[in-house]
Amino acid sequence: MTSRISIRLFARITVCLALVTLACKSEAKKLVEVRACSAITMDAPGAANCLVLQYKWKKKEALAYAQRFQFEQDSIAQFKADSGWRADAVRHSKEVQQCAADPSGDMTGCLLGFGWAEPRARATEDSTWRTNGSKHRQEIASCAHRRDMQAGACLQLYYKCSPARAIAVDDSIRRA
CATH class of the missing domain: 1.10.10 (Arc Repressor Mutant, subunit A)
Structure with missing residues (x-):
């Protein structure tokens, strides 16, 4: 009797394991x-x-x-x-230097021309802008005091500021 029960139990366990194995990939x-x-x-x-x-x-x-x-x-x-x-860090460094000297002032657009991704190009332009922060503050102050043109136009004309940044400066001055 005990061997019969153990055979049935073994058979049931085997069937259960087979089903579990099939169910689980x-x-x-x-x-x-x-x-x-x-x-x-x-x-x-x-x-x-x-x-x-x-x-x-x-x-x-x-x-x-x-x-x-x-x-x-x-x-x-x-x-x-x-x-x-x-x-390609060396090549990218040369591209940044070349775009920083670009007469249009649109560093992001210039970097995009080299095949950069837009977020990386924009971040690089922002980083370059912050690096030269004291110079840019003087430029903004100089342009803000002019009466013959808006500060953004002055920044674009005399300091090669990108159009997007010039508009942002104009908006900031108006809000202040």
Whole structure:
């Protein structure tokens, strides 16, 4: 009797383990499915929807995996971009110097012409502006006292200030 019970118990445990194994996908299998869905969609919610429809995932689990995968892919892409950027640091330094001397005064536009990303170009222009802050304060003060033109126009005409920054200075003076 005891051997019969143990055989039945063993059979039940084996069946349960087989069902659990079939129900739970391995991490490798899940990763393959997430990659497949991410390749055909533009964002994490789209990949999650694909996982639900094509691979019968639960919605919450699919969204969590898709978001994690998207975050990892974005991090890897940013790391590669930053590494490439640092490798070209000498060239970028020359581009900044060349654009700082640009007669138009639009450093961001000049850097965009070299293929820079807009946020990085804008941040570089702002950094360069702050580096020369005392000189720019004198220029603004000199232009603010002129009666024949607005400060922004003066900054553009005499000091090569970018149009966007000149407008911002004009607005700031008007509000003060």
